[in-house]
Amino acid sequence: MEEKLEFSTLQTKAIEAAEKGRNIFLTGGAGVGKSAVVKEIIRRMEAKGKRVVVLAPTGKAAINVGGETIHRFFRLQTSPQVADLYEGAKNLDYAIRAKLQNVDLVIIDEISMVRRDVFDVISAMMLNARFDLQLMVVGDFQQLPPVMVDRGEGSDKEILEQHYKTIGEEWYDGAYAFHSKAWLDWDFELILLSKVFRQSDVKFIKALNLIAQGDPQGKACRWIQSHSAQNEIKDCTWICSTNRDADNLNAENMDKLPGEKYIFEAEISGDEGCFKKESDCPVPKTLELKIGALVMTRINDPMGRFVNGSVGKVVSINDSHTKISVKFDDGVVEIPKSTWNDNEYKIVDKKLETRSKGSFVQFPVILAYAITVHKSQGATFEKANVRPMCFENGQLYTMLSRVKGVEGIYIHGTLAKKYCKSNKDVVDLYSAMxxxxxxxxxxxxxxxxxxxxxxxxxxxxxxxxxxxxxxxxxxxxxx
Structure with missing residues (x-):
């Protein structure tokens, strides 16, 4: 018998608002149950015969929610969506218009990582296709911000700042989706979930909330430093701010392990280009393991034996290399390979359908000696060692809020206030909410x-x- 979920007052408010057809901005700090609400909304809407599309800013995020990337759905370039691209919103492509006219609810996950210009363009497209389209955006602007890169002919920030000044709009640091004029057009019902399920220590929750706000007086940094573990936690993951640090720690620890190295190549099938970029793959295409290797699961086990973020040691690999056995704190679990699909939405016989462009089969684990903050998003850790040298807004908050309790955190060096970065507009938005x-x-x-x-x-x-x-x-x- 399926377990009946119980939702908080605000979670219920969000579900009911969606059922009434309202546009929603669903947000809240780490571990407040946003994903559970989204799943319930999708379940209820589809049960009523409503057509739901789920989109995300990155390939990995889209695969995790069983949807499609924003860029592919709307046929966008990855470069800044400047003036000439707005014409595409006015003269909407037939295929995009057809998809939007055959959907009732669009859900955009990880909205904090959607740039202002992208939200401008897709809003124009959606409202051009149909004025009554329902939109729900989900995410936490206090966590990781939109990615800005330097493309050789100027950084995204420079290009976008010039673009908005040219068209007479004010430029805001961060270029978040809520900076877009289109944000107001949707008249979102703002729902800020506040009941935290990941952590139970009230003082730790309050400290994390201060970190999310930039910890103006440095009190939260000092409190966490003094109440965290004083020595490095053995057989535990390091959370780092850069890929280089994480990659080096994983390589160093694997080299120290004796014994044979097992190499598992992912089985990829489908259209050309599917899972081509490593960054779009849910786990490594080439997974290297040894007996004794520390690994982290990247899915929630349907039987509840582990969750996304559970850490254990590989104790055996079967002869056919189809299963690995991992020892967690609660015992040994035999883990088979998992399958992920790269989905896209297509119109078939005048109806919107979800089509798998390709599949990716691999063990649902990664090496767990170290992981970056970006890759840790969505995971829950019982304990973690952290390198707090953060350089992006929301990075330190995301890093620390992965862990269930302050006693399960070891901080390498000093948790200095200078690493606690936040965007003033984000802080003001959440204070108002x-x-x-x-x-x-x-x-x-x-x-x-x-x-x-x-x-x-x-x-x-x-x-x-x-x-x-x-x-x-x-x-x-x-x-």
Whole structure:
């Protein structure tokens, strides 16, 4: 029998808003259950015969959500979407128009990594195709920002800054999707999930929230440093800010292991170009393992024996090389190869269908001596060693929020405030959303509590809640 999921008040609000046809911006910090809400919305909408398209900014993210990349769906270049490309939105390609006219709900995951110019163009395309299209964007702007690269003829930042100034629009650092004028056109219902499921320590959650806001006074950095593990955690993953650091640590530790090296090549089939780029593959095309190698799972086990981010050691490989056995803290699990599909949406007989362009078969693990912050997104770690030398907005917050508890973190060196980077516009956006949640909760609280129950409820609040700010708000509310 399928387990019935229970959703929080705000999660339920998001699900009901989607069922009512509203455009939604679903956000919240790490571990608040955004993915669970999206899955439930898709399930309910499809049960009602609604057609849902799920898009993401990167190949890996698209594969993980069973959807398609934004760029492929809308036939966009990867370079900045400047003036001449806006013409494509006005004179919409027939195939794109047909797809959009045959869909009821478009969901864009990892919205924090969608650049402003991309959101501008795809919004123009969607609204051009049909005015009543429902859009839901999901993600956390406090985490990793849109990628800006230097293409030789100027960086993306320089090209986009010049573009927006040329067309008379103000330039905002970061070029987030919410900086787009089109963001307001969608009239999103803003839903900020606040109940954290990944962590349970209230003080650690508050410290992470301060890190997300840039930790203005450095208090959260000092608190985490003093309450984290004081020595490197054995047989544990390092989270690094650069590929070079992660690759070097993985190579060094593999070289130290004795015994035979087993090499597993992914089985790739389908259209030419599928899984061509290593960065679009869910796990390495060429996976090198040894007995005793530390590995991390990259999927959630349907039987619940491990999750995305579980770490263990390879203890055996069967003779046919079709299964590996990994020893986790809870015991040994035999893991077969997994299959991932590279999907695209196509119109077939005037109906929108999901078509697999190709498949990728490989063991669902990666070497776990080290991993980058970007690759750690979406994973949950029981414990981790971290190198906190971060250089991007949201990087340190993403790094630390992967771990369930502060005692499960070892910090190499000093957790200096200079590594805690955030974008002011993002901080302001989330401060406003938190305040809106607080006021909304305060109104509901005032309406629902009968006067004769105020005293015992106030006593319970004082006894069980450690959040002093919340307690002061209750005092102000009740007098």
């Amino acid at each position: 938190r305040e809106a949640n607080r006021v909304d909760d305060k109104i509901k609280f005032a309406v629902k509590i009968p006067k004769e129950k105020e005293a015992p409820i106030k006593a319970l609040i004082r006894r069980y809640l450690t959040d002093e700010v919340f307690a002061r708000n209750i005092e102000a509310l009740m007098g």
